[in-house]
Each structure stands twice: as structure tokens, then as C-alpha cells.
Amino acid sequence: MKNINLIDPVKIEYLYKEDSLEVHCFLVSHENGLILVDAGYAEDDGSGKARSLEQIEAALVRNLANWDDISDVIVTHAHRDHFGVLTEVVAKIPHKSKVWAGSADVQSIKAQSHFEGEIAGLHEGNFVKVLRTISTPGHTAGHICLVHDQASVLFMGDLVDTLKGYLARPPTEFTEDQALAEKSLEKVAQLDFARVLFSHGEEISKPVQALRLFLADSNNQSGEK
Template sequence: MKQIQLSPSVMKLEFFIGIKVSVWIVKHDQGVLLIDSGLGIFSRAITKQIGYIGELTEIVLTHGHPDHIGGVKALSREGAIPVMVDERELPYIFGEKSYPNRKKAQKPIAIEEVKPLDDEGLLEKGLRAFYTPGHSPGHTCFYHEAEGVLIAGDLFTSKKGELQDPVPAFTADMDLAKRSGKDVLQVISPTVVSPCHGKDVWL
């Protein structure tokens, strides 16, 4: 695991399993918020790192693909800690529908309750949620406005210091994903864009 301090409040934890898979820890006045949970095998390392920083208050998901929700059960203490995602992702993460361009539904998330995003609660913790569909129907990015960090999930990848399109094989609608990426960068001017599968891009 590699720790990358993106700003005073935002740390990226980067794991390598053939590709880079990342999660983010956001420190706030009440404790620590985790964005994405990675795979279940990462849970112990993530829990240990959170313990150095503060008490985990909630887990927020950029979307519901397995490499983003695999550690939810362990990290949420089997649902005792709130887990939130854009409500458009709910049928997919509970296995009720298959993601677009997928033949079958994925294995349901390993806890009983996932709540829709609480925009007001996120704002209190310094984050703005931006709906960025395309990679998945409810894909969401999170912007720490005060510190200029865009936590991009799978909206982008990166190569040689430049933002790239998301991974085609796992993107439901590439044209829509490209528009979402362009649109969000027209609304905000981040200092750094932090993708899940790639190095951070400083703008």
C-alpha cells in the first residue's frame, strides 16, 4: 500500500494488484470519511491507516463496481457505519439489475442497507458531490473545494501526467463518460484530479 497526501485533509491509499486500485480518506471535524472501500483484501490496511487519523464516520461510494465496494462489509463493521451512494446505483449494487453491457447482475453488496447520498452532510465535511454518469449509471465524483482535490473515482484514468478516458471494458457509455468529465472540469478548477486507477494529475 502506498500513502499519498493530496492535501491537508485528503489522503489517497493506493494498492497494486496488476492495476492500481485506490481509496481515499478525508479528515473532517467529526472524524474520518472513507471514499470507496476497494477490495476486501485491502480492509485490514485501510482500517489500520484510518486508526492513525480518526474515527470512521461513514463510507461514501463513487459507484458500485466490485473493486470499489468489496471491502464494505468489513470496513462498515457489517453495516454499523453508514454507507452511501448515488441512488441510481442501488439496483446494481444489490444485484437487482445488471450493469449496462453486462450479461448478468453482479453479486449483491454484502450489507443490508445502503443509503442515498446526503449532499448536505457531505458539504458539512467539505465535499461537494458531482453526478458524473457514463462509467456507470450513478457514478459520482467528490470535490474537496477548500483544498482543490477532485476525487474522481473511475471518471478518468491517467497516463504520463495527463487525464485519460476511463477503462473501456468496464464503462457503460463512453460518450457519456467523456461528456461528464468535460462538464465537471468546466464547473470547477481543481488543483489535483485523483483517479482510482492511475496517478494523480496536477493541473
């Protein structure tokens, strides 16, 4: 690999109800290889798998890496645009890679994806190589965020998105428990990071300040009702 400090977002575009959407997965380097955070998008009928795999492989190639460099795959939560090609990714890795997810989402991921391998459950504070787990339930029961402490980077998952440079909550139809998700967002907003990487949407400047203002504005609007 050409960059031992690699954090590379992989953008995967897809159609949902005729809308053009995108989701990011991420390659994160550690001393002995790469972690893949999330595993692309696929429809129930399997469409979209080829494009997701192509985009992940292209990211490996541009970083002078290959499938064999992936030591671990972490799924941030049990939604199809985050585990869509999990089975296919693991099949491409010549050695036995470790698959991880928030403990409360493990069974849901296995049931939806039909992944037959083991998925190890993650809890608050658990590490996978250089990434630390933050338990952030609400969007799903086992949703997690991940922190690269050395690089001061937070991987947000679907706790909050960005849209045209502004923070935006995920659609309520995709969030299991909105009140719990809000508590998780408040928890994350108390921490400090130099960068925040979003599964949906691009990076924004001063992300922690933006997140705290976003929550303050939401609380003010709630109080005015």
C-alpha cells in the first residue's frame, strides 16, 4: 500500500425509488493491512452488487492494495446500503477476515444478507485495530459510530447525514427509534474530532461546531412549539 495513514472514502451511487443516491464505505489502514467500513449497496434481487464491488476494488487499486490486504470488515448498522455485498467481499478475501457489527444488529444483518460466516458483536469502547467503537443506537438497535483516535476522525454511519453542505437527519421512515437516535447524536456531539466522515453526504468544515449548532437549533425550535 502506498499510504500507511490511509482513510479513503469509497462513493457508491445507486437508485432508490427512481432517486439517485449515494453511500460511502471506507478503507482505513492499520499496521498490517486495511479495514473496510461498510460493504456497499445491493437490492433484494441482487442488482447493484457488481457496481459496489467495482467501486471497492477500484479504491484498493488506486491505493496499491488488493483484497488480501483487508483484515477486517465492520458494518455500522443493519441496513442494506451498508452490508449489500458483505458476502461477496468476504468471498474475495483469500484469507479468513473478521467481520464485525454492533452486537444488537448482528442477527438482523445475518438474516437480511444471508451471510453464512461469523459476525462478531461490538460494544462501547471495543477496538478493531485502530478503530474504537461508540454505541449509538436509534437509527437501528445496534448502530455504531467508529473513532480513529490517532487521526481524530469520526465515522458517523447514518446517525446524521449532510446535504448540500448542511447537516440533516436521516428520513424518519428508516430510523427505528427517533428519540434514542437523538440521544446518541447528543452523545457524539459532546466529543471532539478534527474530521467527521458521513456515510451519506460529503465532509463539512468545523463538523463538531456544526453538529452542536444543529442540535441547539433543533432544541430551540422544539421549545418554541
